Amino acid sequence: MFTASNIPSTSSILAMYSTFAAAAMLVRTILNEVQTLATQLIPQWLQVKILSIFGQFFTNPTTQMTLFIKEHANMELNELYQASEVYLSTRITSSIGQLQVSKAPREKSLSIKVNRGQQVLDTFRGMDLVWEFVTTETQQIIVNYEDMSGSNGKTEHKSVTLSFHKRYKDEVLNNYLPYVMETFKCMESEKRSVRLYAYGPWGSINLDHPSTFDTLAMEPELKREIMEDLDRFVKRKDFYRRVGKAWKRGYLLYGPPGTGKSSLVAAMANYLKFDIYDLELASVQGNGGLRSLLTGTANRSIVVIEDIDCSAQLQDRGDAGYDHGSQNQVTLSGLLTFIDGLWSSCGDERIIVFTTNHKDRLDPALLRPGRMDMHIHMSYCSPNGFRILASNYLQIENHRLFDEIERLIKELEVTPAEIAEELMKGGDVDDVLEGLVGFLEKKREKQMELLDESGSGKDEGMETVETGSKGVEEKAEMEIVS
Ligand SMILES: Nc1ncnc2c1ncn2[C@@H]1O[C@H](COP(=O)(O)OP(=O)(O)OP(=O)(O)O)[C@@H](O)[C@H]1O
Numbered sequence: 001m002f003t004a005s006n007i008p009s010t011s012s013i014l015a016m017y018s019t020f021a022a023a024a025m026l027v028r029t030i031l032n033e034v035q036t037l038a039t040q041l042i043p044q045w046l047q048v049k050i051l052s053i054f055g056q057f058f059t060n061p062t063t064q065m066t067l068f069i070k071e072h073a074n075m076e077l078n079e080l081y082q083a084s085e086v087y088l089s090t091r092i093t094s095s096i097g098q099l100q101v102s103k104a105p106r107e108k109s110l111s112i113k114v115n116r117g118q119q120v121l122d123t124f125r126g127m128d129l130v131w132e133f134v135t136t137e138t139q140q141i142i143v144n145y146e147d148m149s150g151s152n153g154k155t156e157h158k159s160v161t162l163s164f165h166k167r168y169k170d171e172v173l174n175n176y177l178p179y180v181m182e183t184f185k186c187m188e189s190e191k192r193s194v195r196l197y198a199y200g201p202w203g204s205i206n207l208d209h210p211s212t213f214d215t216l217a218m219e220p221e222l223k224r225e226i227m228e229d230l231d232r233f234v235k236r237k238d239f240y241r242r243v244g245k246a247w248k249r250g251y252l253l254y255g256p257p258g259t260g261k262s263s264l265v266a267a268m269a270n271y272l273k274f275d276i277y278d279l280e281l282a283s284v285q286g287n288g289g290l291r292s293l294l295t296g297t298a299n300r301s302i303v304v305i306e307d308i309d310c311s312a313q314l315q316d317r318g319d320a321g322y323d324h325g326s327q328n329q330v331t332l333s334g335l336l337t338f339i340d341g342l343w344s345s346c347g348d349e350r351i352i353v354f355t356t357n358h359k360d361r362l363d364p365a366l367l368r369p370g371r372m373d374m375h376i377h378m379s380y381c382s383p384n385g386f387r388i389l390a391s392n393y394l395q396i397e398n399h400r401l402f403d404e405i406e407r408l409i410k411e412l413e414v415t416p417a418e419i420a421e422e423l424m425k426g427g428d429v430d431d432v433l434e435g436l437v438g439f440l441e442k443k444r445e446k447q448m449e450l451l452d453e454s455g456s457g458k459d460e461g462m463e464t465v466e467t468g469s470k471g472v473e474e475k476a477e478m479e480i481v482s
């Protein structure tokens with residue numbers, strides 16, 4: 001009980017309060033100092049150990065927050081996961097016991113990643129953050145529709161977790177994660193070599209294709225037009241957004257085997273530093289499978305579908321309109337609907353390339369204006385093309401046999417692949433070029449014989465070969481965009 005004499009005066013209460021506040025502040029400052037000193041003095045590996053052993057006692061679930069960043073979100077590649085992986089490779093210290101190390105043939109340096117189960121500590125503006133790579137498995141029953149048998153399958157899901165004190169939630173979401181993304185983008189722009197993904201679930205290999213626009217044997221003017229088209233495309237994000245179009249570009253490459261269609265795709269990828277996704281339509285499970293594969297491709301990539309005339313079901317579009325196809329096949333409708341629809345909403349830089357040896361066999365729906373922006377005819381080797389190949393393979397700009405070779409090339413239908421093969425044969429330059437003259441003369445004799453035979457009606461089924469058509473046919477779509 002307070003009596004009148006022992007009731008503390010207001011001023012003494014205030015004095016006591018400010019003493020307490022000062023003491024609390026002092027304690028907090030000392031604790032902060034100790035914490036900072038400890039983080040500096042205790043090696044990071046020990047911090048991780050302490051955290052992993054005692055973390056469960058100290059980390060109060062009510063104060064800790066954990067973010068889960070999955071590799072895929074809504075069936076799409078999660079860019080934040082990719083970014084975390086790349087970012088954490090810059091945060092590797094001696095505390096981390098397990099790393100994944102690899103080197104691809106064309107990559108200049110080793111690629112080092114943190115292995116799963118390993119914790120990585122990071123600090124950002126005074127916050128402590130703990131990252132960890134984790135893998136979870138889900139059981140799936142896979143039904144074989146042929147004999148209706150079932151088997152158990154496991155799917156691995158990769159993710160990375162990020163834990164921190166709850167009070168940092170806003171700082172992490174508004175500043176730290178954007179910083180992680182920014183670091184990732186900077187590192188990507190200084191880029192590693194181009195990656196090639198084969199039919200999925202996308203596993204990547206580094207594209208070991210040395211093809212560039214410099215090494216391609218093509219008419220210089222056509223080459224320049226393609227490069228300018230690509231340049232224009234990547235610069236035009238705002239334009240595509242303004243006109244409400246998907247930021248994508250479609251190229252149809254057609255021409256006989258060995259004229260450089262696949263080499264041109266590699267040259268485009270190397271030029272833009274885009275990754276390539278090589279999509280084998282025949283192996284895709286239905287329209288749903290196509291959808292999930294294509295949504296799993298990264299931004300700034302080229303999806304290529306080779307030999308489209310040979311791909312299953314592509315001719316098959318019923319008069320009744322878009323059919324949904326049987327369960328296991330991709331229909332042309334699925335493909336076109338996907339290109340038109342899904343990419344319209346994603347606003348990312350995408351290129352799609354179809355290649356074919358027989359443009360005339362394609363469904364006209366694919367050739368309509370608006371489907372593919374540019375049709376590129378890859379044709380037989382020209383004298384210009386030969387000079388590029390000679391310069392690449394033999395490092396020569398001229399030779400006494402050039403005139404004769406160029407005269408033969410003009411008369412013949414010979415592919416750059418055939419000439420490249422001759423130029424790769426061993427020996428000195430004279431031997432190689434003489435070998436090439438011999439090869440071209442033999443080829444001319446054969447072509448004359450074939451012409452005689454077809455002239456006398458012996459080979460009615462002989463294929464006619466496209467020649468001399470103009471290199472680029474730009475469709476209305478291209479005119480609108482340009
Ligand atoms: N235009 C070209 N310039 C330089 N090299 C070429 C060219 N065309 C073909 N080659 C050479 O021939 C090889 C095969 O060519 P490529 O695979 O690009 O032909 P393609 O047109 O895709 O053939 P296919 O229709 O059979 O797929 C290439 O690896 C390259 O060495």
Ligand SMILES: [Mg+2]
Nearest residue numbers: 261262306355
């Ligand atoms: Mg090819």
